[in-house]
Amino acid sequence: MGEIIQLVALVVLVASLAYVLLLIFGNFRIQNATVVSAEAESQFFRTQIAEIMDRRQIIKAQDETSWQGFRKFKVERKFPEGGGICSFYLHPHDDRPLPFFEPGQYLTFKLDIPNQKKQTIRCYSLSDQPLSDYYRVSIKKIPPPKDNPDAPPGLGSSFFHDNINEGDIIDVKAPAGQFFLDVTKPHPVVLIGGGIGLTPVLSMLKEVVTREWRTEVWFFYGVSNGGEHIMKEHLKELAEKFDNVKVRIVYSRPKDEDVEGVDYDIKGRVGVEMFKEVL
Numbered sequence: 001m002g003e004i005i006q007l008v009a010l011v012v013l014v015a016s017l018a019y020v021l022l023l024i025f026g027n028f029r030i031q032n033a034t035v036v037s038a039e040a041e042s043q044f045f046r047t048q049i050a051e052i053m054d055r056r057q058i059i060k061a062q063d064e065t066s067w068q069g070f071r072k073f074k075v076e077r078k079f080p081e082g083g084g085i086c087s088f089y090l091h092p093h094d095d096r097p098l099p100f101f102e103p104g105q106y107l108t109f110k111l112d113i114p115n116q117k118k119q120t121i122r123c124y125s126l127s128d129q130p131l132s133d134y135y136r137v138s139i140k141k142i143p144p145p146k147d148n149p150d151a152p153p154g155l156g157s158s159f160f161h162d163n164i165n166e167g168d169i170i171d172v173k174a175p176a177g178q179f180f181l182d183v184t185k186p187h188p189v190v191l192i193g194g195g196i197g198l199t200p201v202l203s204m205l206k207e208v209v210t211r212e213w214r215t216e217v218w219f220f221y222g223v224s225n226g227g228e229h230i231m232k233e234h235l236k237e238l239a240e241k242f243d244n245v246k247v248r249i250v251y252s253r254p255k256d257e258d259v260e261g262v263d264y265d266i267k268g269r270v271g272v273e274m275f276k277e278v279l
């Protein structure tokens, strides 16, 4: 009888001990999890603060060097890109530094075109990444509409192509626009440009690689054929140099001399069906 009581007491003791150990272990796990989650939270807030500071620095840099109204710029270089598109490299006439711009933003130009009753205002996207010493815009000369070939060609774009030359001085407003890529935080991105609509996304792509984003970056560029395909070598170089950058050149109506796999990647139109297949 005494032995049975001793055995029961031993079992109760062992069970109590196990229960206490479980309680201690459970408490330890909760504490550990709390520490881990506190660390994750603090890391999250540190990242948020870094992003806010980064954005504040961008805004501060923009404010310090930006300008009101129009500023004089000298056309330092005029470069035909092909496909009826010309790039203009603009240097500030006062040699003062240029504000950082958000990739995707545009410049506004005031043109004094002869025989026009008033000055002509036109906007062109910044096609290069933000740099402190020059801006670049790439302008397509707009022909008359197909159904009205006798109409005059595009006023502003023709003036740029035919009358604006290296050494000329033009009036430019500070970069503006809400369509831009937030570059303060690396994230996966799909950039899509068609025809001359390449310009803002090209600026985004160049800034992303300059900032050494290691995230997945897709770049779709749709044109009719090789005749419209500009910045060809440059895009090829970027795709070869950065393995996270996937460039897809899409021709809707390739010509006989356009070779799939060499000049372009996909025949068709950039759109949802293509994204479903490729992404």
Ligand SMILES: Cc1cc2nc3c(=O)[nH]c(=O)nc-3n(C[C@H](O)[C@H](O)[C@H](O)COP(=O)(O)OP(=O)(O)OC[C@H]3O[C@@H](n4cnc5c(N)ncnc54)[C@H](O)[C@@H]3O)c2cc1C
Pocket (backbone or CB within 6 Å): 106, 122, 123, 124, 125, 126, 137, 138, 139, 140, 141, 142, 143, 144, 145, 148, 151, 152, 153, 154, 155, 156, 157, 158, 177, 196, 199, 200
């Ligand atoms: C934010 C923004 C960014 C832009 N970025 C770029 C860029 O990076 N690159 C770029 O090339 N463009 C860009 N554009 C477009 C650019 O601003 C101009 O709209 C474009 O250059 C056409 O202007 P234009 O003065 O040459 O043509 P317009 O003179 O405005 O003519 C437009 C069309 O109308 C036709 N037309 C003219 N007169 C008549 C008439 N009497 N009867 C019938 N048809 C007529 C012309 O032949 C032409 O086809 C951008 C626009 C915006 C708003």
